[in-house]
Amino acid sequence: MQMPAPQTLPKISSRALNVYYGAKQALFNIDIDIESNAVTALIGPSGCGKSTFLRSINRMNDTIDNCRVEGTLIIDGENIYAPHQDPVQLRSRIGMVFQKPNPFPKSIYDNIAYGPRIHSLCDNKADLDGLVESSLSKAGLWNEVKDRLREPGTSLSGGQQQRLCIARTIAVNPDVILMDEPCSALDPIATAKVEQLIHELQAHYTIVIVTHSMQQAARISQKTAFFYMGKLLEFGDTSSIFTRPSLKQTQDYITGRYG
Amino acid sequence: MSRPDLLASRHRAERRFQMYGRAAIVFALLALVLLLSTIIENGWNGFYHTELRLTLSVDENVVGHDPAQLRHTDMTPYIKHALLAKFPAVTERRELREMVGLVSSGASVKMRKVLIADPDKLHKPFTLWLPASDTIDRAMKSGVDEKTPELQRKISNRQLGWLALFKQQGDVRVVFNPYLLSSGDSREPELAGFMGSMVGSFFTLLACMFVAFPVGVMAAIYLEEFAPKGRLTEWIEININNLAAVPSIVFGLLGLAVYLDIVGIPRSASLAGGLTLALMILPTIIIATRASLRAIPDTIRDAARALGASPLQVVLHHTFPLAIPGITTGTILGLARAIGETAPLLMIGMVAFVADIPKNILDPATTMPVQIYLWATSPEASFVEKTSTGILILLVILISMNSLAIFIRRRFEHRW
Numbered sequence: 309m310q311m312p313a314p315q316t317l318p319k320i321s322s323r324a325l326n327v328y329y330g331a332k333q334a335l336f337n338i339d340i341d342i343e344s345n346a347v348t349a350l351i352g353p354s355g356c357g358k359s360t361f362l363r364s365i366n367r368m369n370d371t372i373d374n375c376r377v378e379g380t381l382i383i384d385g386e387n388i389y390a391p392h393q394d395p396v397q398l399r400s401r402i403g404m405v406f407q408k409p410n411p412f413p414k415s416i417y418d419n420i421a422y423g424p425r426i427h428s429l430c431d432n433k434a435d436l437d438g439l440v441e442s443s444l445s446k447a448g449l450w451n452e453v454k455d456r457l458r459e460p461g462t463s464l465s466g467g468q469q470q471r472l473c474i475a476r477t478i479a480v481n482p483d484v485i486l487m488d489e490p491c492s493a494l495d496p497i498a499t500a501k502v503e504q505l506i507h508e509l510q511a512h513y514t515i516v517i518v519t520h521s522m523q524q525a526a527r528i529s530q531k532t533a534f535f536y537m538g539k540l541l542e543f544g545d546t547s548s549i550f551t552r553p554s555l556k557q558t559q560d561y562i563t564g565r566y567g
Numbered sequence: 568m569s570r571p572d573l574l575a576s577r578h579r580a581e582r583r584f585q586m587y588g589r590a591a592i593v594f595a596l597l598a599l600v601l602l603l604s605t606i607i608e609n610g611w612n613g614f615y616h617t618e619l620r621l622t623l624s625v626d627e628n629v630v631g632h633d634p635a636q637l638r639h640t641d642m643t644p645y646i647k648h649a650l651l652a653k654f655p656a657v658t659e660r661r662e663l664r665e666m667v668g669l670v671s672s673g674a675s676v677k678m679r680k681v682l683i684a685d686p687d688k689l690h691k692p693f694t695l696w697l698p699a700s701d702t703i704d705r706a707m708k709s710g711v712d713e714k715t716p717e718l719q720r721k722i723s724n725r726q727l728g729w730l731a732l733f734k735q736q737g738d739v740r741v742v743f744n745p746y747l748l749s750s751g752d753s754r755e756p757e758l759a760g761f762m763g764s765m766v767g768s769f770f771t772l773l774a775c776m777f778v779a780f781p782v783g784v785m786a787a788i789y790l791e792e793f794a795p796k797g798r799l800t801e802w803i804e805i806n807i808n809n810l811a812a813v814p815s816i817v818f819g820l821l822g823l824a825v826y827l828d829i830v831g832i833p834r835s836a837s838l839a840g841g842l843t844l845a846l847m848i849l850p851t852i853i854i855a856t857r858a859s860l861r862a863i864p865d866t867i868r869d870a871a872r873a874l875g876a877s878p879l880q881v882v883l884h885h886t887f888p889l890a891i892p893g894i895t896t897g898t899i900l901g902l903a904r905a906i907g908e909t910a911p912l913l914m915i916g917m918v919a920f921v922a923d924i925p926k927n928i929l930d931p932a933t934t935m936p937v938q939i940y941l942w943a944t945s946p947e948a949s950f951v952e953k954t955s956t957g958i959l960i961l962l963v964i965l966i967s968m969n970s971l972a973i974f975i976r977r978r979f980e981h982r983w
Contacts (some may be wrong), residue, residue, distance in 0.1 A: 348632075366873065368869070368872065368873065371868075371869075371872060373796050396875055397875070398875075399872060399873055399874065399875040400874070400875030401875075402875070403802065403873065404869075404873035406866065406869060406870070406873075408866060410866040410867060410869065410870045411870075411886065412870065412871075413889065413981065420873065422871075422884070423874040425877065426875070426876055426880055428873060441680070442888065450599075466812045473870070476870075477873075477874070480874060480875065482738075538810070
């Protein structure tokens with residue numbers, strides 16, 4: 309008799325997550341389970357709260373002054389919004405890649421080395437050099453920049469900068485990588501390279517990606533969540549969402565009726 | 568109006584407006600040129616002074632070789648002797664006084680210094696260029712109107728005659744004035760120098776920087792990066808901006824009450840002046856620092872935070888280093904303002920006649936603008952001239968400081 313496959317615990321779960329910007333409520337009772345070592349796409353029209361949800365995962369909303377979060381968000385079994393939790397510590401386990409590539413105005417080497425340095429991940433220079441090389445290799449950037457590690461990160465092209473930011477994120481060895489529309493500022497070729505990279509990273513990291521492009525979500529994600537006006541309307545396997553969505557609103561959004 | 572008319576009148580308005588702009592610039596430039604040329608014309612001669620060459624001989628038997636002995640010897644008799652050698656006909660007391668009045672009282676000091684430095688000169692007669700008195704200096708620089716009756720002039724006819732003889736023998740010259748940049752103020756106009764006030768300004772600015780820079784930068788970093796946005800923070804910001812508008816003399820009153828009366832810093836000390844000015848330029852530094860910090864886009868901070876940097880690390884490793892060019896520029900501009908401030912320093916007593924160059928921050932001192940003010944209140948022609956000379960030196964320093972600020976800003980500031 310075949311045993312049913314063991315249910316893996318979700319990496320990230322939110323229960324009754326409500327987020328307010330001052331008096332305005334941005335997220336309403338979000339319940340979602342995000343599984344590990346998979347790519348989960350968050351889709352929805354502008355202003356639906358998907359970026360807000362993404363930023364709640366690594367508590368970047370804390371930096372916004374009038375933002376209030378209620379509910380629980382559990383990562384690896386721990387509620388990250390519990391009073392004793394340290395957001396600074398949390399962010400070393402969860403990386404984030406932003407919409408517009410934002411390398412530091414330092415050298416390529418120092419960009420990658422910054423995270424390991426502040427978390428003391430390496431004992432000596434040789435280890436650090438190795439970590440920089442492996443991070444750049446994993447990001448598919450090593451061959452392009454290995455001869456110019458001392459040049460500023462800002463001297464790279466847009467696509468290279470974004471891959472540099474991804475390399476910088478994985479240098480601190482996070483469990484989760486959050487991506488907020490990482491390809492929207494890139495040309496199609498650079499986009500293809502980044503998508504390829506996401507596909508390769510998926511085996512080792514849990515990836516949550518906000519995207520405006522339905523095609524991108526369909527290409528790279530295993531699970532898709534459809535947000536609308538601050539509510540999570542539908543969540544499931546990418547193939548089902550795109551071929552047989554349960555809700556009319558989902559259907560309308562996917563076919564481009566609005567958005 | 569029909570369309571072509573409207574277009575023509577628009578073009579006319581355009582040209583008129585440009586003309587107003589150009590006229591404004593021309594007016595400003597003319598005013599600047601007038602100001603500068605007046606100051607240069609009045610003060611240029613202050614950089615020079617007159618020297619007379621005399622053949623001196625000092626009998627070593629009388630003086631001895633010991634430099635310590637030399638230090639106590641009055642050289643005036645030897646100068647008198649040398650002058651008599653040149654004009655042997657002088658015998659009468661009044662004539663003698665006029666003759667000695669050809670050279671400055673600083674001549675004997677110079678002679679003594681030369682002999683101490685080079686005692687070999689004691690063996691035989693030697694020639695030395697000595698500073699001339701103010702009377703002779705003025706005669707050489709501004710000339711003498713021979714038509715004014717003798718009693719209405721400073722220089723007597725006899726002295727004019729002697730001066731003519733000096734000129735004939737090539738023993739008079741007008742050269743760069745070493746006293747200007749090496750000595751402090753003096754009652755004698757030909758010996759008065761700017762160095763005392765330059766050193767005083769330096770110590771004052773040093774004290775000012777030591778307080779204003781760290782306090783200003785840290786306050787700005789806290790207000791910009793860490794302070795919670797609320798009523799209290801707003802109230803603090805409003806007050807800092809108001810502080811920048813307070814008349815500078817009020818800071819002098821504060822300095823008088825707090826630093827001199829309560830804390831007990833010696834009156835006229837650079838430290839008191841520096842602390843008073845520090846309060847004055849504090850708002851400038853805070854505002855400039857905040858502006859530089861604000862110019863840094865949040866994306867940099869977000870990237871650092873997302874990597875797990877603490878708020879302090881974000882500021883120390885990213886925000887502050889990127890803001891340094893702007894902070895430096897703001898600080899230099901604040902210091903350039905402080906260096907030219909006079910009113911608050913008058914209140915705390917840095918307006919005394921200070922002849923010695925201050926050696927430390929607690930010595931009595933005066934600053935450049937105050938020295939200029941003091942010289943401006945003296946009626947002697949040489950002090951009038953030196954006022955403009957001092958202004959020129961101060962202007963050069965100010966222009967250098969502002970140019971440095973602009974250079975730093977151009978070269979190092981990031982364009983986001």
